Amino acid sequence: MKFTLLLSAALAAFAASAQAQTATPTPVAPRVAADQIATKKGPLTVQPITHGSVVLTWNGKTIYVDPYGGAAAYAGLAAPDVILITDIHGDHLDPQTLAGLSVGKALMVVPKAVAEKLPAEYKAQVRILNNGQRLDTLGMTVSAIPMYNLPETADAPHTKGRGNGYVLGLGGKNVYLSGDTEDIVEMRALKGIDVAFVCMNLPYTMDVNQAAQGVLAFKPGIVYPYHYRGQNGLSDVDGFKKTVNAANKKIDVxxxxxYPAAQ
Known part of the structure; x- marks a missing residue:
């Protein structure tokens, strides 16, 4: 009898072990493949995440831009050395996603309005940049530039001075992150941008044609349409590409x- 009980226990344990090893993990929408862009200090890896979030890896450093949408979307990626947050809205400042990531050693570069809303536990990690200010850190430069809606009104979704677009200097390459903006004069006046991430979603930022005209004004070498989900679904990024390249074939759109989860 004792032997029978031991045998039954052993078989049950084996079955439980086998079940645990073959259990299907919780599915996470697959990330699209990363791109690599050459710089003077090795490749810049561009990993789209979702909406306005991208992870950049360069010179042994990892930069998270607007981490949002749940920590699972960042599984397998290196912990951030720098986190850039552009605005106070929940698709840019997402405390729940931050709480699920290994951000303890990350420098958080944010506008003042974001710093005021971040959980107190991050206070020692925060560096506030206002529009027009620049930070040199970890071998890179981070410049904060305006992002806002037109016309400028007090009740606009994004008022001038509250949020930041960013221009990063990485190994001789200039990378522009638009944040939530329209085709403002500050964007049109940009010079020497090698890689640009440009938003296009009504009614929060700008439409596809505005985005195309803005890009044609500052002529980046490479442009990624991002942040293109609006009230009426996804913006026509194919139309954006056609408009840009009809006027300037040299811009690599x-x-x-x-939005892999939407497929």
């Missing part, structure tokens, strides 16, 4: 799927 890279269409990537920033």
């Amino acid at each position: 890279r269409l990537r799927n920033w």
Whole structure:
């Protein structure tokens, strides 16, 4: 009898072990493949995540831009050395996603309005940049530039001075992150941008044609349409590419799927 009980226990344990090893993990929408862009200090890896979030890896450093949408979307990626947050809205400042990530050693570069809303536990990690200010850190430069709606009104979704677009200097390459903006004069006046991430979603930022005209004004080498989900679904990024390249074939418009979970 004792032997029978031991045998039954052993078989049950074996079955439980086998079940645990073959259990199907919780599915996570697959990320699109990363791109690599050459710089003077090795490749810049561009990993689209979702909506307005991208992870950049360069010179041994990892930069998270607007981490949002749940920590599972960042599984397998290196912990951030720098986190850039552009605005106070929940698709840019997402405390729940931050809480699920290994951000303890990350420098958080944010506008003042974001710093005021971040959980107190991050206070020691925060560096506030206002529009027009620049930070040199970890071998890179981070410049904060305006992002806002037109016309400028007090009740606009994004008022001038509250949020930041960013221009990063990485190994001789300049990378522009638009944040939530329209085709403002500050964007049109940009010079020497090698890689640009440009938003296009009504009614929060700008339409596809505005985005195209803004890009044609500052002529980046490479442009990624991102942050293109609005009230009426996804914006026509194919139309954006056609409009840009009809006027300037030299601009490399890279269409990537920033919303894999929607497929």
